[in-house]
Every structure is written in structure tokens, then in C-alpha cells.
Amino acid sequence: MLHLLTERPTLVLAGTFFGAVAVAWLSGRAIAVVARLARRPFLRRVHDRCHRAWLATLVTVSELIAIGPAGLPADVEQPVRHALVIATIGAVSWLAATTAFLVEDSVMHRVKVDVRDNRRARRVRTQMGIIRRLTAVVVTIVGAAAALMTFDPMRTYGASVLASAGLVGVVAGLAAQTTLSNVFAGLQLVFTDALRYDDIVVVEGQWGRIEELTLTYVVVHLWDERRLVLPATYFTTTPFENWTRSESRVIAALELYLDPSAPVGELRRKTRELVEANPLWDQREWVLQVTDVTELAMVVRITASAADASSAWDLKCDLREQLLAWVHAQHPGALPRMRTAAADARLDRELVLS
Template identity: 50%
Template sequence: MDRRACYAPLTDWLDAIGRVALILVIASAAWLLSGIIAFAFGAVRARYPIDVADNGVARRVRTQLGLLQRIASVVVVILALGAILLTFPGVQALGASVLASAGLVSVIAGLAAQSTLSNLFAGVQLAFSDALRVDDVVVVENEWGRIEEMTLSYVVVRIWDERRLVLPSTYFTTTPFTNWTRASSDITGTVYVDLDWTVPLDGLRERFEAFLATRDDWDGRGSSVAVTDATGGGVQVRFVVTAADSGSLWNLRCAVREDIVRWAQSVAPVALPRTRVDMVSD
């Protein structure tokens, strides 16, 4: 009886165990490398907090770091899968046949993944062109919100009422949108109020200026009161206010509107809108 035949099953088991062990080593190395990458990017990201007043640079850096981290993680996974596949003897022969038909495969893959690739390049373009950053205040699809997350294929916008609007990256490269914090977070807003023709404008201006002086969310950059329209039975008064960011501006606009209503009700009731009817007898 041939001794080599007796040891053949044992040799097969040893080869299988060795291959499994090698695969585990490769997977562990990829997991460790991914952890090191995540730790390194996290350490750099921690140096750029976004919970400060002037966070334009921090938001840009965080956006770019997030995309770079995802790209590095994808590269590590692809290299690990390639190393694992190379542990199998038949993969090399398969690779030769794949390379022989690479032209046809690339054409088919390009047509099938056209939308995915366009989103991928759009995501990279958004991150490194500085057109959009994490925590930017934007108006898209008639919705006001903040950029919560940017990936290689889509962007998540957190709407003011806690909804999430998920848009492909190509949306922001092909569709006009409003970015309130592109250059800085400072912002100017308006409040329109309809009042009667008899409204005392000098008293209204004094009230408005005195009210702004008591507000911490007014940054003092500017304010004005102007009659922008006078048609029908009343006049339209525009109040201009400024604030350090969009959230403060929203609160300030609501407070100004409420104070003018209270002023008209208690101090100057003649300013309340009314409809006049002239009764003429025969």
C-alpha cells in the first residue's frame, strides 16, 4: 500500500486550514487598517469643531475628510478581496480570461453604471470645489434645511422639522439651489406687515429700534423700516433685520412680527388694518 495515498487526505486538510488561516489574516489586517484610518481621520476631524460661530473652514475640512475616509475604506476592502481571491489557484487562470475580454466588460459596465459613476464624480466635485459643505444652510426643493451628510453618491439634507431629504450628488451639480452660508453665516432678513393708512410711522420706527436693542439675536449690522406698498385699504411696511446665522434670524423675524402686532393692538390701534365703507344717501 502506498503511504502517499494514506497521507493525501491529511495534506488536503492542512492546505485547506492554511488557506483559511491566510484569509483570516488578510481580513484581520484589512480590519485593523480600516480602524487605523478611521482613528486618524477622527483625530484630524476633532481639531475642526463645527459648533462655533465662524465654522466655514471646519465645515469644508470635515466634508473633504468624510469623503476621503470613505474612499480609503473602499480601497482597503477592494485590496483585501483581491488578496483573498489570489489565495485560490484557479483565480490566476480566471484573471487571464477576464483580461482578454476587458474591453467588452468595460463597455458594458460603463453603460450599466453610468448613473452611479456620475454621482461618484459629482460627490468628489462637491467636496473639493467647496460649493457645498456639511452643516451648510440650503434651500432645495422649496425646503429649508442643513446639510447633514455627504457621501460619494448622495447628500442628506436635514429639514427644519426633522425630516431628511436625500438627493443624488448630481442634483447639486445640475440644479440651481440656494446656499445661505456659502461665504459666511451672516444673513439679512425681512418682515412684512400690513397696516392701516393712519399708522404713525415715526412711532413705529421708534418702537422697532427700541425692540431690536433688547434682542441678543440681532447682530447690529443693519436695520430699517420702509413702506414698500400702499394699495387698497392699507400700506405694507417692510422691516429689515440682520443676524449672525439663519436660526437666529428666524427667531428674530418672528419676535419682530409679534412685537409689531402687540404694539398695534395696545399702543396704536389706529394702525390695525380696516375696511372703510362710505354710505351715501340719495
């Protein structure tokens, strides 16, 4: 008789375990077949991402339901049931987080950033990245709190903990003031659309792209492959340049310092020829203007539009290099130089004779 009583709990729990594994396997196979026949990549991602969490949830919930009918001794059933409750909370939290991440990844998968004007796509990806982190934090905190509340001491002292929550909150708030301010600053940056992934910014005199944006800090990928890590509060308290907040298009601007005798008309015609021949120009606008004259040179400013910041940078470098080569070859006297009175008199005579 004792042998049968010992055997029964083992059989019930083992049968429940294998039954739950079989249900999880069959449901996974069904989803995989439907995904293949219906050509639904989303269902395939559901199977790949959620299968283990779904298996763990089925097994723990099934064992928790079966522990009563299994007929374990009272001194054994209580700790086993407690362990299964904690395992079930962990498995359900895992499944909830995995499902939330799957939905967020599906949204991000539909948003294409490799398009000409990707401002909206970058905004969605930035917001979904922050929501993903918030989801992980919330699920972890709720799961941990639920697991702790299964212990009798936590329930017994719950009233006293709540009574002292005000004092603890004040102390924790003072201790974590900087961290909390960065968290709120990160949320403000994301949901006010002030900053997004892949935005072109100028901070601390450095040009770069937003590579990572978290709840507490921002990583800027600088042009020379360095990373500038700044607290989120920096961008809410310090002015910074965002070149791509309204649109991806950027104006490339360069300045040439030339001798005042340089032929501006020919330079404008040559600039137009070079701009129109350059594939980086987006065919919207370009301008050449003499913006200043100093004691030694005149300042010629050239602007041309490009599709994005990297194209604008390359376009600016190309135009500068080509224009300087043309000036050096066709009008070497138009390059800036120091003059003396004798040189000026000789130049005047040459002009008169010519």
C-alpha cells in the same frame, strides 16, 4: 517518533499564537501607560481603536511565518497556509482601515463646529466624511481582490479577465450610469465646497439643514423634523439656495402690511428699540423701509442680522410678534382694513376736527 512529529507542529503553532498575543498585550499596555503619563488622549484612542486589529494582524502574520518551521505534512500545510494568507490579508485590511479612520477622527476632533463662524470647520468635516467612505470602499476592494488572487483559478484566468475588461467595463458603465453620476456629483459637491454639513439650504421650496452627505445622496433635515432625501445629482443640476456658503451670518427679513396712515417714524423708533434689546441680534445692522404700497396697505420691510440661520428665524418671529402687539396697542388704526367712501369721508371729517 510519530507522536513527537504530531506534537511538534501543535507546540510550534500554539507557542507562536500565545507569543503574538503576549506581544500585542504588552504593546497595548505600553501605549496605555505612555498615554496616561504623557497625557496624550490620541495614544489612548490608538489603543482603544486599533488594539483588536493589531492583535489579529500579529497573530496571523506570526502563524504564517511559523507554519514552515512547524513541519506540518504537505497535504495539510498547503490549505492551512492558504487560509492563513487570506486571514492575514483580512487582518491587514482591518488594521489599515482602522488606522485611516483613527487619523480622520483625530482631524475631525480638532475641528470645532460649536463656534460662531464655523464655515471652515463644516467644510473640513464634510470632506473628511467623504474621504472616510472612500477609504472604506478602497480598502475593502483591495483586500477582496488580494484575497481572490490567492486562488489558482483567479490567477489562471487573469489574462482572459483582463482581455474582456473593456467589454465588461462598457456593460458595467451603462448599467451603473446613474450610480456613477451620483458618485461624481457627490465628490464635486464636497471638493468644490458647494455644500457642507449643517449648511442652511432651501430646496423644493423647503427650508432645512444638510444632515447627511454621502457619495450618492444628500439628506436635508427640514424645519418640521421631516427628512428630504435627494440624489447628489440634484444639487449639480438644479438651482438651490445655500444661506451659509460664504458665512454663517444670516439676515432676518420680515414684512408688515399696515394702513398707509401708520406712523412710520414711530414704527422705526420702536423697531430700533426692540432690535437692540433682542439678544439674537448680532449688533451689525438693521433696516426698516417702506418697500411698496398697494390699494389696501403699505408694505414695511424690516431686516436685521443674526449670527446664524436659526437665530435669524427666531429674531424674525420675535420682531413680528412684538411689532404687531405694539401697533395693535398704540395705533390700532394702522392695521390694514377695508375702506368705503362713507368711512373715508368720516375719517376726513375727524382729521379736520382734530
